């Protein structure tokens with residue numbers, strides 16, 4: 001286990017103290033957790049994407065908006081928050097674009113390669129696992145985080161304990177995600193027991209309404225949802241895959257990929273990454289060490 005869950009009790013206490021409801025915690029509210037210095041006179045020679053950003057004068061960042069702690073849009077304030085969003089804001093700042101120059105575009109898992117390759121977003125940060133299949137259509141900087149597939153069930157369910165106990169159970173996940181592909185390929189449940197949606201919050205609703213028995217995706221995502229309903233949901237079993245998160249970029253824009261890799265490496269080295277982690281995902285009492293950049 002890469003994660004230590006220490007502070008569920010603390011978190012529950014904190015949530016009730018601050019009066020945060022379903023919408024608020026832990027992904028909700030607030031602007032950036034780290035005040036980034038916005039770089040000036042940035043050059044990225046040979047990057048068509050950067051040229052486009054410069055012409056536009058604004059940057060379009062692809063994100064998720066329903067994953068608390070990672071990429072989450074507060075329904076009241078319309079503010080985005082979470083670890084992925086902060087990593088994106090860091091990259092934007094180092095490219096010369098402060099929070100007021102960022103436009104957020106929500107892109108679900110199944111539409112990421114299309115959105116990036118069509119240039120609908122300049123880059124994408126949203127629990128996006130780096131893999132060879134996707135690398136045929138997009139490129140990645142990173143990884144900037146390591147997650148692993150896990151399971152989320154209702155608190156009173158003791159029949160599901162690991163990926164080997166899913167047969168006969170209704171399993172929910174998201175179209176185009178690596179976790180659903182693993183459920184299908186490893187035949188963890190019967191094909192007609194696999195329920196898929198565009199977003200993970202839809203799976204959470206189904207789980208709470210007892211229309212499915214379990215949802216599966218990265219532990220980082222599941223922990224965010226569990227923290228929203230600590231008396232109703234729990235994670236079970238060990239994580240059973242490796243999901244290295246990358247910043248999704250245009251397949252041929254090597255110049256921008258190199259630049260983003262440099263930005264990430266600098267944030268690992270100067271403590272910025274750690275501050276971002278502590279201010280977002282780390283709030284739920286889990287720890288993670290600084291990842292090792294691969295320069296794919």
Ligand code: GLU
Nearest residue numbers: 109127128129177178243
């Ligand atoms: N990291 C996995 C993936 O990229 C699951 C999370 C997601 O769907 O965004 O497919």
